[in-house]
Amino acid sequence: MTILVLAEHDNATLAVATAKAVAAARAMGGDIHVLVAGAGCGAVGEAAAKLDGVGKVLVADNDAYEHHLAETVSELIVHLAGGYSHIVAAATTTGKNTMPRVAALLDVMQVSDITAVVGPKTFERPVYAGAAIQTVEASAETVVVTVRASAFDAVGDGGSAPVEAVDFVAGAPKVRFVSRDAAVSAGPELANARIVVSGGRALGSEDKFNEMIKPLAEKLGAAIGASRAAVDAGYAPNDWQVGQTGKVVAPDLYIAVGISGAIQHLAGMKNSKVIVAIDKDPDAPIFAVADYGLVGDLFALVPELTEAL
Amino acid sequence: MKILVPVKRVLDANIAVRVKSDGTGVDLANQKMSMNPFDEIAVEEAIKLKEAGIASEIVAVSIGPAQAQDTLRSALAMGADSAVLVKTDAVVEPLAVAKILKAVVAQQSPDLVIMGKQAIDDDSNQTAQMLSALLGWPQATFASKVVIADGKATVTREVDGGLETLELDLPAVVSTDLRLNTPRYASLPNVMKAKKKPLEEIDAASLGVSLDATLKVVSTVKPADRKPGSMVGSVAELVEKLKTEARVI
Ligand SMILES: Cc1cc2nc3c(=O)[nH]c(=O)nc-3n(C[C@H](O)[C@H](O)[C@H](O)COP(=O)(O)OP(=O)(O)OC[C@H]3O[C@@H](n4cnc5c(N)ncnc54)[C@H](O)[C@@H]3O)c2cc1C
Ligand SMILES: Cc1cc2nc3c(=O)[nH]c(=O)nc-3n(C[C@H](O)[C@H](O)[C@H](O)COP(=O)(O)OP(=O)(O)OC[C@H]3O[C@@H](n4cnc5c(N)ncnc54)[C@H](O)[C@@H]3O)c2cc1C
Numbered sequence: 001m002t003i004l005v006l007a008e009h010d011n012a013t014l015a016v017a018t019a020k021a022v023a024a025a026r027a028m029g030g031d032i033h034v035l036v037a038g039a040g041c042g043a044v045g046e047a048a049a050k051l052d053g054v055g056k057v058l059v060a061d062n063d064a065y066e067h068h069l070a071e072t073v074s075e076l077i078v079h080l081a082g083g084y085s086h087i088v089a090a091a092t093t094t095g096k097n098t099m100p101r102v103a104a105l106l107d108v109m110q111v112s113d114i115t116a117v118v119g120p121k122t123f124e125r126p127v128y129a130g131a132a133i134q135t136v137e138a139s140a141e142t143v144v145v146t147v148r149a150s151a152f153d154a155v156g157d158g159g160s161a162p163v164e165a166v167d168f169v170a171g172a173p174k175v176r177f178v179s180r181d182a183a184v185s186a187g188p189e190l191a192n193a194r195i196v197v198s199g200g201r202a203l204g205s206e207d208k209f210n211e212m213i214k215p216l217a218e219k220l221g222a223a224i225g226a227s228r229a230a231v232d233a234g235y236a237p238n239d240w241q242v243g244q245t246g247k248v249v250a251p252d253l254y255i256a257v258g259i260s261g262a263i264q265h266l267a268g269m270k271n272s273k274v275i276v277a278i279d280k281d282p283d284a285p286i287f288a289v290a291d292y293g294l295v296g297d298l299f300a301l302v303p304e305l306t307e308a309l
Numbered sequence: 310m311k312i313l314v315p316v317k318r319v320l321d322a323n324i325a326v327r328v329k330s331d332g333t334g335v336d337l338a339n340q341k342m343s344m345n346p347f348d349e350i351a352v353e354e355a356i357k358l359k360e361a362g363i364a365s366e367i368v369a370v371s372i373g374p375a376q377a378q379d380t381l382r383s384a385l386a387m388g389a390d391s392a393v394l395v396k397t398d399a400v401v402e403p404l405a406v407a408k409i410l411k412a413v414v415a416q417q418s419p420d421l422v423i424m425g426k427q428a429i430d431d432d433s434n435q436t437a438q439m440l441s442a443l444l445g446w447p448q449a450t451f452a453s454k455v456v457i458a459d460g461k462a463t464v465t466r467e468v469d470g471g472l473e474t475l476e477l478d479l480p481a482v483v484s485t486d487l488r489l490n491t492p493r494y495a496s497l498p499n500v501m502k503a504k505k506k507p508l509e510e511i512d513a514a515s516l517g518v519s520l521d522a523t524l525k526v527v528s529t530v531k532p533a534d535r536k537p538g539s540m541v542g543s544v545a546e547l548v549e550k551l552k553t554e555a556r557v558i
Pocket of ligand 2: 315316317318334335345347348370371372373374397398399400401402403406424425426427428429430431432433434435436437526
């Protein structure tokens with residue numbers, strides 16, 4: 001049994017999500033190979049070779065993979081798929097974009113967004129915004145899986161696997177990369193931060209969002225998140241949305257400010273270790289999942305909290 | 310230009326999910342079912358393209374039981390021109406859905422398929438990508454902006470780290486994200502008119518796609534509840550508890 005894990009990276013740095021996907025692969029058992037597909041991505045290959053449990057790193061370094069287009073990367077994976085029992089990727093937007101294509105081209109189902117490995121081909125995955133947990137068993141010869149990174153602890157980096165070049169070049173796709181518009185955030189990355197401070201509709205404007213949430217996050221060294229309502233209203237960039245259809249996070253501490261706690265939001269944060277909720281409505285559903293609830297006006301409480309830290 | 314919009318009938322997003330105590334699934338009996346919210350966004354986008362004079366025809370398609378007709382009527386009431394129900398009472402996995410949609414594409418010859426990025430019941434987020442791969446058409450998932458011109462679609466996508474823009478040759482598959490548009494409500498006259506719009510029914514079995522499940526659902530259970538928390542009376546008490554009790558700061 002050999003498992004192929006698709007590395008998540010930006011051609012320069014290996015994302016932590018990869019070390020978490022490798023952790024899930026380790027739980028499935030067997031040898032682990034990591035595939036780095038990109039352009040000018042040699043340093044990423046070297047970083048992947050250090051991940052504990054990895055037996056070999058394959059690097060496909062070619063312009064065809066520079067922007068991680070789903071079309072070219074899935075063609076590459078299908079080309080390599082023959083010898084593998086499992087093909088695994090973190091359920092990042094890149095993983096979600098690419099892996100269902102791999103599954104369809106191999107004529108197998110994908111098991112999406114797993115949160116636990118029960119057996120080599122048996123996994124837990126949340127459905128209905130986390131209101132239910134399904135245990136699913138795959139029977140296909142090649143099992144295609146995406147992994148919810150927040151549910152697994154990253155493997156260490158004490159390894160030294162051999163790195164091998166892959167020279168397969170995917171055909172020219174009928175899609176071209178135009179541009180990328182990166183959301184700027186000064187603090188740690190939302191998906192992996194130890195502390196997250198999130199703001200909701202109650203903030204009322206982008207200015208107020210920044211005035212209230214940013215200083216608190218800075219004081220705590222926290223990443224900033226937001227509810228869908230806050231993103232829709234333009235208080236925060238799309239990349240900050242936490243929830244069923246946004247990012248799923250499980251930090252040590254999650255502070256929800258002026259967020260009511262709709263099930264779609266809870267889906268993205270209810271596995272945080274400690275949850276703090278600040279809301280003026282004592283009946284807000286967020287308090288049902290909060291370890292510590294504070295009822296009152298956020299515009300008074302948040303500056304007071306920032307000051308007290 | 311012709312647009313195909315797949316729409317799925319799901320448990321309404323505002324309904325609390327009840328997991329059956331015997332582990333066999335979610336109780337959907339007598340519950341309010343609605344069009345998957347991402348599919349409403351897909352229908353809206355197709356209508357906008359028609360209103361802009363870019364699209365000429367919108368066909369909605371659903372795969373599911375007879376009741377999925379209601380979902381198709383909603384799409385017709387919003388502004389789709391006609392609808393196709395691929396009828397089955399079976400549980401259809403995303404790969405089979407994608408294969409059925411490929412067969413419908415062969416019958417309808419659309420220039421563009423716009424669909425939801427994820428159905429809010431199964432949360433699979435895979436059908437659009439699978440369809441694109443099976444058709445050999447380019448894909449743009451998680452769209453927040455779609456511009457069609459000169460036989461090409463320029464699509465801005467919501468990705469980790471911000472936004473990405475791709476240019477696709479048509480025909481293509483696009484999946485919708487939340488910020489693409491705000492779906493309209495169907496007016497009462499349009500709901501009435503929708504009853505007269507054509508709705509064709511096809512038996513899923515006639516399309517030659519195997520509907521046999523390849524994933525076995527062993528059990529469906531309610532997740533463990535979090536242990537109950539407590540309310541604090543002041544910021545000072547909160548900071549104290551976070552430091553000494555929870556020890557997270
Ligand atoms: C298909 C679909 C997908 C979705 N995906 C997501 C998702 O991924 N993530 C997500 O977050 N949501 C998602 N939603 C939306 C979700 O259902 C809620 O609408 C959303 O989370 C509400 O955001 P909110 O809590 O900020 O706003 P509200 O529900 O309006 O809550 C605002 C809260 O602020 C409190 N408040 C107001 N003023 C003050 C004040 N001065 N001081 C203190 N408190 C105050 C109020 O009491 C209230 O509790 C989705 C919905 C659908 C249909
Ligand atoms: C009556 C019925 C009962 C079911 N009960 C269960 C159950 O209890 N447990 C279970 O695990 N599965 C069940 N399923 C199957 C489950 O709904 C499929 O796995 C699903 O069709 C595909 O997964 P998804 O919707 O999460 O796909 P996603 O990839 O998340 O969907 C993305 C998009 O694909 C399109 N799409 C998906 N499905 C359809 C469709 N049927 N018709 C038209 N467009 C579609 C939509 O545009 C949607 O937004 C049932 C299906 C039916 C018909």
